[in-house]
Amino acid sequence: GNSVTQMEGPVTLSEEAFLTINCTYTATGYPSLFWYVQYPGEGLQLLLKATKADDKGSNKGFEATYRKETTSFHLEKGSVQVSDSAVYFCALRDGGATNKLIFGTGTLLAVQP
Amino acid sequence: KAGVTQTPRYLIKTRGQQVTLSCSPISGHRSVSWYQQTPGQGLQFLFEYFSETQRNKGNFPGRFSGRQFSNSRSEMNVSTLELGDSALYLCASIPGGTAMNTEAFFGQGTRLTVV
Numbered sequence: 001g002n003s004v005t006q007m008e009g010p011v012t013l014s015e016e017a018f019l020t021i022n023c024t025y026t027a028t029g030y031p032s033l034f035w036y037v038q039y040p041g042e043g044l045q046l047l048l049k050a051t052k053a054d055d056k057g058s059n060k061g062f063e064a065t066y067r068k069e070t071t072s073f074h075l076e077k078g079s080v081q082v083s084d085s086a087v088y089f090c091a092l093r094d095g096g097a098t099n100k101l102i103f104g105t106g107t108l109l110a111v112q113p
Numbered sequence: 114k115a116g117v118t119q120t121p122r123y124l125i126k127t128r129g130q131q132v133t134l135s136c137s138p139i140s141g142h143r144s145v146s147w148y149q150q151t152p153g154q155g156l157q158f159l160f161e162y163f164s165e166t167q168r169n170k171g172n173f174p175g176r177f178s179g180r181q182f183s184n185s186r187s188e189m190n191v192s193t194l195e196l197g198d199s200a201l202y203l204c205a206s207i208p209g210g211t212a213m214n215t216e217a218f219f220g221q222g223t224r225l226t227v228v
Contacts, residue, residue: 036219043117043203043219089156098169099144099207099215103156 002027006090006104013080013111021075021107023064023090031092033057033066033073034101038087047075047088085111115140117206117220125226131192134223136204138185143209144168145187146217147179150201159202162187163209191225199227 007022025033032051036044048057053068062077073090090104118137126132138145147159158171162181179189191198201224205217 032215041221043119043221044205045219046216049216093215098161099146099205099217100158100161100169100171101146101148101156101205101217102158105155 002031002092002094002102004090004092004102004104006107008105008107009087010108010110013109015082015111015113016079017111019075019077019080019084019109021088021090021109023073023075023104025071025073025090025092027071027092027095029095030068031095033064034091034093035062035064035073035075036089036091036103038089038106040086044089080109080111082111082113085109117204117218119202119204119220119223121223122221123224123226125228126194127228128194128196130194131190132194132225133188133190134202134204134225136187136189136206136220138187138204138206139218141208142206142218143185144207145181145185146205146207147187147189148203148205149173150203150222151199156203159189194227196227198225200225 003026034049035047037047048059050057050066055066064075087106089106091101094100120135144163146161161169165181176192181187201222203222204220
């Protein structure tokens, strides 16, 4: 079945460092891809999305490009802030007549001042 | 515009008891999905409801059930609680369609602890 593989954390960076969190997927067809963020004690917030190959999702300085050839959707940010510290989840929409999301295991990002 | 409301936020139950969790979606949204989040298994899909009908179900035992009302509010029920049911239960509110760009909006979750 469909699945998402995400790089293990935690990822610890200094403020203003470059961030990459790797995400690859296995799916039939052309799933929509998402990045969600979870702050401590909170639910999930949609960070960005892409619905077809070569689409680039972007929000709050974060970017991810839907790469069909490498089945990847890596999250990047040029300069992280302490406030970006959170858990990041890569997800795909399972497709068909459902909105079921399949999530990766999550990557904890800790940004130090 | 009000967000997704889940009640209660925190719950402590004893093994063998049953529990009901509630989710009020965003006004106008017709679909609700439920997810279980645990440190060991991560985020796992429980079920999805659309217009009071279950549209999809995850791989959970029959102790886990849900329903959706005509006002789109949803409840999930877990009977005969086990220690392993301790988790954060998240509800997602979805407009209703299954278009490729459909977004899911999550509530803050209900933290269930089984002792």
